[in-house]
Amino acid sequence: MIRMLRLRRAIGDLLYLLDHGYPRESAVNFVSNHYRLPREQRHLLARCVFSKREAGEHRRKLVRMRGVRGRRLGVDGYNVLITIESLLTGKTVVLCNDGVLRDLRAIFGKYRVRPATLRAVSALVQLLERAGPREVIVFFDKQVSHSGELAADVRARLKSAGLRGNSLAVAGVDPRLRGFEVVASSDRAVIKRARAVWDIPQELLRLKGVPSPKVVRVTGSGINLFRRKPSFAGRGRGPRSASVSSDRRRRLSSRI
Template sequence: MLSPKIKRSIQDLRYLLDRGYPRDSAVEFVSDHYQLELDDRHLLARCVFSRDEVQDHRKRLIDSSDVRDFEIGIDGYNVLITIESILKGERIVRCDDGFVRDLQAIFGKYKMSEFTDKAVIKIIKALKEMEPGRVVWLFDKQVSKSGELAGYTRRELDRMGLEGDAKTTVGTDAKVWKFEVSATSDRVVIERSERVLDIPFEFLEGKEENLIDLTEIQ
């Protein structure tokens, strides 16, 4: 699914990151050098990491079977948008660090759709099977209709019998990483969390045709 040009850009960016070049500058330099389209720039920015970052992220990643009785803080839009992308059949990426991410750049412009309720219900079902002690969804307050989405999520949690809450907040990242388990793929949150759960990974089965696996690109 990736052209030789994109594969070379991935390899070049890894090279620069491994040698300590600042991420933003390195991504911009490589993207401009290869004249990449916007989606491919997002791929580099969100999914390519240095060896040190890969090791650090993976040591925090825990299996879904290991979250029983823990309180999970869910990075609401981060997880929801990726699950919606999977349900829509859009491109998703298993990144260098093993986390599954989407290539959408819609965070601040997110709008609820017919996929929203499907994604919320599927996430709750998956979480319920993991038997956490409690789950707390955090949605960024500045995004339009976050209160409506949090309210819907609370009702579904109650209806499906999963102990938890959903709320809007500011400074979501700093709140999520304080939980016993953080559910996110956000690089900043991962690096401040003790344990991280990759919820989208649980939804990959049967969706491999839309998956780009960077771990296979050396």
């Protein structure tokens, strides 16, 4: 309980600093150190808490499955598959205050293909069939072991499903996603440059295509833990701003 209260206050302080224009990295480090947060909670602040302005920009780009039909779709392969794996294996995921579902395991550099990976690929391709994009390209970072084999497997599955597209292992995924009508990624830098964003893991959870995991929701007043599938907010207004007392505002402004 004490640890959760500390995290709620940390989120509120970080939101205050971000909303008042403080540099993101400095604000995250300051708040994390001030509250002596463990690594996973620091990662949550870094990946899942956005200023009201930035959260709103992200939300306005989010589309549902019907917004993908007939359009060119670029998929950030590992970013999407790792989060789907978390859903399939009951790991905790976070519904961030920008409306995007994210995984906090930070295993990208150590990623290994395993049985859950193949289940995640199957879930991905089945959803793509339902979505009906005009073309879909799935990109995997070739620096990760066995990316070539995984890309080949996805490519074969796309062909078998009758989907026009490709799956490639490339050096530098982010630049490859530019120019697509819709991108599937939870990466902040990718979302910033995208025209429209499809949150594939969240779509799967909406459709009950995966077991109900633990879903942590980041809001303007802290965090909430859902043991069942929450009602998701896509486009529209974000959560209300955190309430920070005037004393805390003065302390925060003077210390950072």
